[in-house]
Amino acid sequence: MLFRSKLPDVGTTIFTVMSKRALDEGALNIGQGFPDYPIDPDLAELVTEALAQGRNQYAPMEGVVELRDQIARKLEASHASRFDPAEEITITCGGTEALFDAIQAVIGPGDEAIVFDPAYDAYEPAVRLAGGRCIRVALQPPDFSYDWASVGAALSGRTRLVIINSPHNPSCTAIRAADLDALAALVRDRPVTILSDEVYEHVLFDGRSHASVLAHRELRERSFAVYSFGKALHATGWRIGYCVAPPALTRELRKIHQFNTFSIAAPFQHAIARYLAAHADRLRDLPRFFEAKRDLLAARLERSAFRPLRAAGTYFQLVDYGALSREGDLAFADRLIREAKVATIPLSPFYARPPAMTLLRLCTAKRDETLEEAAARLCAFSERHAGR
Ligand SMILES: Cc1ncc(COP(=O)(O)O)c(C=O)c1O
Numbered sequence: 001m002l003f004r005s006k007l008p009d010v011g012t013t014i015f016t017v018m019s020k021r022a023l024d025e026g027a028l029n030i031g032q033g034f035p036d037y038p039i040d041p042d043l044a045e046l047v048t049e050a051l052a053q054g055r056n057q058y059a060p061m062e063g064v065v066e067l068r069d070q071i072a073r074k075l076e077a078s079h080a081s082r083f084d085p086a087e088e089i090t091i092t093c094g095g096t097e098a099l100f101d102a103i104q105a106v107i108g109p110g111d112e113a114i115v116f117d118p119a120y121d122a123y124e125p126a127v128r129l130a131g132g133r134c135i136r137v138a139l140q141p142p143d144f145s146y147d148w149a150s151v152g153a154a155l156s157g158r159t160r161l162v163i164i165n166s167p168h169n170p171s172c173t174a175i176r177a178a179d180l181d182a183l184a185a186l187v188r189d190r191p192v193t194i195l196s197d198e199v200y201e202h203v204l205f206d207g208r209s210h211a212s213v214l215a216h217r218e219l220r221e222r223s224f225a226v227y228s229f230g231k232a233l234h235a236t237g238w239r240i241g242y243c244v245a246p247p248a249l250t251r252e253l254r255k256i257h258q259f260n261t262f263s264i265a266a267p268f269q270h271a272i273a274r275y276l277a278a279h280a281d282r283l284r285d286l287p288r289f290f291e292a293k294r295d296l297l298a299a300r301l302e303r304s305a306f307r308p309l310r311a312a313g314t315y316f317q318l319v320d321y322g323a324l325s326r327e328g329d330l331a332f333a334d335r336l337i338r339e340a341k342v343a344t345i346p347l348s349p350f351y352a353r354p355p356a357m358t359l360l361r362l363c364t365a366k367r368d369e370t371l372e373e374a375a376a377r378l379c380a381f382s383e384r385h386a387g388r
Pocket of ligand 1: 033093094095096097120165168169197199227228229230231236239240241
């Protein structure tokens with residue numbers, strides 16, 4: 001049978017590839033972004049309770065009411081404005097489904113989406129499946145800043161979507177309010193929607209606060225904002241996220257959502273709703289928790305030639321291996337798996353057009369012992385190779 005792939009050039013993601021290599025080689029995996037420590041026992045108890053209470057049938061398509069109410073409260077506390085849980089909040093299968101649904105809702109054949117380079121890898125395939133095309137605009141080295149003049153030049157009559165992400169994976173930077181103003185000015189008179197991936201909203205360091213499209217008077221009217229309880233509650237396997245958007249955009253998103261996943265695991269939604277009602281304050285500990293891990297890793301790498309680029313947010317940390325090798329990042333990351341027994345994520349797969357660079361992404365959502373062991377192995381590797 002003749003079969004034509006719709007995504008002929010798309011292979012297995014770099015995360016799966018590196019995690020499999022880590023298993024094969026018996027390496028410590030600090031590449032893929034998932035915690036290796038348990039969730040809050042209070043949250044685990046609430047899941048057991050929801051199961052025991054028989055919350056096991058289809059949840060409402062939009063999401064469990066109590067959960068959407070709690071999200072509305074959380075948004076009001078963060079942004080001092082009201083969001084209607086009935087018409088503006090939808091529970092999705094992780095942030096990933098929200099991203100996919102929003103893209104399908106906006107992009108049609110021939111449409112263009114502006115995506116920054118580097119970017120999280122889920123955006124481009126979803127745009128292409130919808131018949132659209134990504135126009136990549138490079139974040140500027142060395143600090144991955146936005147060049148809004150380039151974005152202006154990339155906008156065309158076909159542009160329907162601009163996808164932003166802050167805190168940003170993989171660069172670990174955070175967008176500033178002035179960037180959002182610049183974006184708003186560029187799209188003001190255009191039929192362009194914003195998709196704002198804010199799954200790391202709680203993980204910002206050194207006293208920074210999160211610049212959300214939901215807090216931006218103009219952008220809020222034209223944005224889908226995407227969040228993930230997997231990230232906020234250290235439970236990536238639960239696959240619970242949500243999308244916040246004005247009613248007209250939410251209606252379109254739900255048309256996709258109802259025929260995609262329809263509704264999301266009911267007991268987890270009930271458990272999260274009760275957890276937020278009782279312990280919403282615990283989310284405020286996240287910056288301190290991850291900042292301590294960032295600082296631990298940086299301190300332990302100090303006597304190595306790996307140079308951390310101080311992360312502004314996310315639970316990742318970039319390190320520069322340029323003092324050790326000029327090898328490409330894919331080859332170097334594979335060498336680290338074999339020789340240091342540490343799995344990391346190379347940066348070039350996040351790019352459409354990777355520049356010459358020597359950066360790896362490490363995940364700091366790991367137990368302190370895991371980070372200490374990984375750093376010790378990287379220091380030993382560095383000692384063996386420095387000056388060669
Ligand atoms: C930037 C970014 N967006 C979205 C996601 C997907 O979130 P979820 O696991 O909730 O689907 C991730 C996961 O790593 C991410 O890093």
